Every structure is written in C-alpha cells, then in structure tokens.
Amino acid sequence: MEPTALVALFGGTALAALLALFLVLSRKGRSEDEARAYLAGFTYVLSDDPDAAIAELSKAAQLNRQTLETYFALGALFIRKGELERAIRLHQNILLRPGLSLDVRRRAQLALALDYKRAGLWDKAAEAFEKLLSEEPEHLEALLRYRQVLEQTRSFERAIALQTRLVSLLGKGDGVLAHLLAELSRSRLPGDPKDAERLARRAVGLDSSCADAQLALGEALVALGRAFEAAAPICRAVELEPELAPTSLRLLSSALESAGAVERFLEGQIGSRGEEGPAFELALALHLKAQGQVTRALERLRSLVDRLPRFSEARRELGALLLSEDRSEELKADYEEILGALGEPAMGFYCTSCDQRLPNLVFRCPACEEWRTVRRELGAARSREPAESRADRNLTR
Numbered sequence: 001m002e003p004t005a006l007v008a009l010f011g012g013t014a015l016a017a018l019l020a021l022f023l024v025l026s027r028k029g030r031s032e033d034e035a036r037a038y039l040a041g042f043t044y045v046l047s048d049d050p051d052a053a054i055a056e057l058s059k060a061a062q063l064n065r066q067t068l069e070t071y072f073a074l075g076a077l078f079i080r081k082g083e084l085e086r087a088i089r090l091h092q093n094i095l096l097r098p099g100l101s102l103d104v105r106r107r108a109q110l111a112l113a114l115d116y117k118r119a120g121l122w123d124k125a126a127e128a129f130e131k132l133l134s135e136e137p138e139h140l141e142a143l144l145r146y147r148q149v150l151e152q153t154r155s156f157e158r159a160i161a162l163q164t165r166l167v168s169l170l171g172k173g174d175g176v177l178a179h180l181l182a183e184l185s186r187s188r189l190p191g192d193p194k195d196a197e198r199l200a201r202r203a204v205g206l207d208s209s210c211a212d213a214q215l216a217l218g219e220a221l222v223a224l225g226r227a228f229e230a231a232a233p234i235c236r237a238v239e240l241e242p243e244l245a246p247t248s249l250r251l252l253s254s255a256l257e258s259a260g261a262v263e264r265f266l267e268g269q270i271g272s273r274g275e276e277g278p279a280f281e282l283a284l285a286l287h288l289k290a291q292g293q294v295t296r297a298l299e300r301l302r303s304l305v306d307r308l309p310r311f312s313e314a315r316r317e318l319g320a321l322l323l324s325e326d327r328s329e330e331l332k333a334d335y336e337e338i339l340g341a342l343g344e345p346a347m348g349f350y351c352t353s354c355d356q357r358l359p360n361l362v363f364r365c366p367a368c369e370e371w372r373t374v375r376r377e378l379g380a381a382r383s384r385e386p387a388e389s390r391a392d393r394n395l396t397r
C-alpha cells in the first residue's frame with residue numbers, strides 16, 4: 001500500500017509518523033546518513049512539530065525516493081487537516097532541493113499548484129500551473145485543474161485554450177468547451193454583442209444539445225436587436241432544460257414579441273411534456289402575473305402547490321402573490337400548510353457528482369467544479385397522491 005493511502009486510512013499525525021518509522025526500519029541497505037536525516041524529520045512529526053519536520057527537509061543532504069514519498073505523504077496529511085500553509089511550505093521546500101528527477105519535480109510543482117488552488121490563491125495557482133504547462137504542455141491533470149482555476153476567476157479565454165487542448169488530447173470534452181464559449185459570449189455581450197454572437201454560434205456548433213449554448217446565442221441575438229432570429233435558440237434552450245423557463249421569461253418575451261405567443265409556447269410545452277412540465281407551469285404563472293392576470297396566475301400556482309407541495313419556488317410565488325393581493329384568508333391557509341410541512345426537504349437542486357445542495361439550477365457545480373451535474377432534488381417532493389409522484393420523478397429527470 002502507498003504511504004499516502006495509509007495516511008488517508010489512518011488520518012492521524014502520530015500514525016503517519018509511525019508508518020514512516022516502519023518504512024525506515026523495514027528498508028534494508030539504507031545508508032546511515034539517510035536514515036538519520038529521515039528519522040530526524042519524523043521525530044518532529046511524532047512530537048507534533050510539523051514545522052520543524054519541514055525545516056529538516058531542507059537540511060537533509062539528499063532526498064531519495066522513499067524519503068520523498070514520505071514527504072509527499074506528509075503533504076497529503078497537511079491537506080487533509082486543512083493545514084494548507086504547511087503543505088505549501090513543504091512542497092516549496094521539495095522544489096528547492098537540487099538534483100530532483102524530472103518526474104519528482106513535476107509532481108511537486110503540481111502539488112504546489114493544487115495547494116494554491118485549494119487555498120484560493122488564484123494568482124499564485126495560475127502562475128504555478130503556467131510554469132508547469134510551459135514545461136509539459138500536455139500534462140492532463142494540470143490542464144484540467146488549471147482550467148478549473150480559470151473558471152473560478154472567470155478567465156474564460158484561457159480556459160477555452162486549455163479545454164481545446166484537452167479535447168484534442170482526449171478526443172472528448174466538447175460539452176464543457178461549449179459551456180466555456182457560452183460564458184465568454186455572455187462576458188462580451190455588453191461591449192461587443194457581435195463577437196458574443198460569434199462565440200455562441202461556435203458553442204452551438206460544438207454541442208447543439210447544450211441549453212447553455214443555445215441560451216447564450218439567444219441572448220446575443222436579442223442584444224443585437226434580432227429578436228426574430230433569437231426565438232428559435234431561446235425556445236430550444238428551454239425545451240432542452242425546462243428549469244430555464246422561469247428564469248428566461250424576459251428573454252422569451254423579447255424574442256417571441258407578443259405575450260400571447262409566450263403563453264402559447266408555454267401552454268404547448270405543458271401539454272406535450274405532460275408530467276415534465278412543472279417548470280413550464282411555474283414560468284406560465286409568472287408570465288400571467290407579469291401580464292396582470294392575477295387570478296389565472298393564482299390558479300396555476302395553487303394547482304402546482306397542491307400537486308407538488310415541496311416545489312419551493314411555486315410556494316414562494318404563491319405566497320408573494322397572495323400577500324400583494326391582500327388575500328389574507330388564503331394566505332393564512334397556505335401558511336398553516338407550510339407550518340405542517342416544516343422540516344420536510346424543499347424540492348431544490350443537488351449535484352449528482354458530490355451531492356451538494358443548491359438553491360437554483362447552475363450548469364457548473366460550485367463545490368466539485370463538475371459541469372452538467374446539477375439536477376432537481378430526487379424524491380424530495382413527496383406528493384399527496386400516487387399520480388403526482390410521477391410528476392416529481394419526471395421533473396428531476
């Protein structure tokens with residue numbers, strides 16, 4: 001078993017140090033000097049003085065394979081304990097050692113870059129990744145992790161360059177590239193909508209089933225005053241991702257030009273998608289409310305809440321509308337219902353990759369940095385009648 005794995009297994013400084021001692025003692029043919037330098041470092045770990053252990057690293061005359069492995073394991077332990085500053089100093093110290101083999105050097109460079117990323121030191125992380133990639137342009141993990149740093153700092157141009165390289169190396173990843181192009185397109189929207197259109201078209205060309213890309217194209221076309229052309233990509237976007245319907249209502253209204261057309265489009269989706277339609281139903285209720293058709297909006301919301309009591313956005317809109325209409329009796333009834341269901345999970349969103357709960361739909365999970373992993377909460381919306389659980393399931397898809 002690798003020392004790192006054992007450290008992960010036991011997860012304690014003392015145990016890690018004991019493991020290191022075991023490795024020292026079990027290794028035959030180690031020179032006395034090496035063994036002494038090695039033991040000195042871990043005596044400090046045992047006495048819970050990891051800073052002295054890091055200092056010992058820079059004093060050690062030579063770093064052999066085994067010693068290095070143990071220092072990398074110590075670095076992993078620091079990370080696990082959230083001691084990022086120590087991990088950074090440890091990896092910096094390894095890199096200062098003369099005579100490192102190329103692969104050890106790269107490994108320490110990557111570890112240091114990842115430390116900076118974990119610590120949220122984006123500039124330093126970018127610098128470390130750039131250095132590593134200048135030496136090894138096809139380093140897959142560096143390309144992926146650095147792209148994530150650039151997503152964090154919204155430096156989409158460079159992120160696109162890295163993802164393009166990843167796509168050519170791996171033969172996949174066009175979907176992520178489409179999202180990055182959509183993001184870059186949006187950032188160009190205020191100053192250069194023409195360029196925004198070009199970027200969004202590239203995104204749609206890469207992945208026409210990407211709702212994000214279709215939406216970005218629609219946004220660019222609306223900004224360019226070409227509403228007629230915008231209608232197709234915007235409708236396509238919400239067809240691909242119904243959860244976009246309530247938040248894209250204004251865009252839909254500018255593209256379809258008449259309130260009646262928006263209503264017909266949404267009604268059509270509700271009718272043809274059947275039980276996949278709650279997001280469209282919410283969008284229609286919001287649209288009716290915006291048109292001043294309060295009674296119809298209330299009917300829609302009431303029906304949604306009755307079928308999907310945990311649909312929190314619908315519940316919130318219903319409450320807000322009852323409040324603004326001063327319908328205190330209905331509001332009271334609704335409030336009592338909410339109290340009765342208090343503590344039951346709301347029908348929010350979650351990441352299928354890391355299980356992070358999220359209040360709204362995002363294309364990229366902020367916790368694990370994966371794309372397209374966020375879905376409606378599965379099974380959280382306990383409905384009152386059997387027929388309605390099908391609606392919940394379909395909503396989560």
Ligand SMILES: [Zn+2]
Nearest residue numbers: 351354365368
């Ligand atoms: Zn996640």
